[in-house]
Amino acid sequence: MISIRRLLRFALLALGLAACPGLAGAAELRVSVTNSAGEPVPNAVVSLPGELTADFIPAEPLEMAQVDVQFDPFVLVVPRGAEVFFPNRDRVRHHVYSFARGNQFELELYGREQERSVAFSAAGAVPLGCNIHDQMIAFIRVVDTPFAVRTDGDGVAVLTGVPTGMTTLTVWHPYGNAENNLVTLDFDPAVDPAPQVTLDILGQH
Numbered sequence: 770m771i772s773i774r775r776l777l778r779f780a781l782l783a784l785g786l787a788a789c790p791g792l793a794g795a796a797e798l799r800v801s802v803t804n805s806a807g808e809p810v811p812n813a814v815v816s817l818p819g820e821l822t823a824d825f826i827p828a829e830p831l832e833m834a835q836v837d838v839q840f841d842p843f844v845l846v847v848p849r850g851a852e853v854f855f856p857n858r859d860r861v862r863h864h865v866y867s868f869a870r871g872n873q874f875e876l877e878l879y880g881r882e883q884e885r886s887v888a889f890s891a892a893g894a895v896p897l898g899c900n901i902h903d904q905m906i907a908f909i910r911v912v913d914t915p916f917a918v919r920t921d922g923d924g925v926a927v928l929t930g931v932p933t934g935m936t937t938l939t940v941w942h943p944y945g946n947a948e949n950n951l952v953t954l955d956f957d958p959a960v961d962p963a964p965q966v967t968l969d970i971l972g973q974h
């Protein structure tokens with residue numbers, strides 16, 4: 770036998786009221802990032818505030834590889850405190866470093882079979898370089914929230930399970946032509962589940 774309470778819940782769901790502000794719920798957010806010319810911006814990090822608990826596990830293993838004398842990926846999102854592996858898939862040795870405040874590190878010359886990892890303890894941007902190969906450039910974005918995703922080749926980032934209610938969306942890109950390379954947008958995911966954000970980008974990336 771179905772209780773009145775359950776029936777009422779089904780009725781609310783059927784009416785779509787469960788996603789309304791004021792009622793508890795979680796939304797899926799599809800954020801599109803474009804530059805000032807209206808072109809999609811890949812490699813932007815889209816985030817919402819949230820509590821990063823100790824048991825949070827990233828969707829994929831965190832890896833900043835070296836392939837064909839370049840870093841891969843160009844931008845990696847890392848929850849604060851997480852360990853990142855730096856596998857060298859080249860035949861040449863690399864010497865990876867960053868001078869970022871709070872996340873400074875150096876992995877001295879290492880080759881293909883030598884495993885290296887670094888834990889990042891401060892939220893913020895971590896520019897990476899290689900002492901041997903000047904053209905090797907990449908960025909790690911250390912975040913203090915479980916809600917942070919990098920935009921794909923179409924400039925789109927999908928965040929799931931985000932709380933409804935007014936919040937602040939942050940969009941960061943290493944070459945964003947704005948203070949601290951980021952823009953923010955106040956909005957409610959339940960009202961606008963597919964926000965569009967414009968971030969002027971310096972150069973072609």
Ligand SMILES: [Cu+2]
Nearest residue numbers: 863899901902
């Ligand atoms: Cu190198």
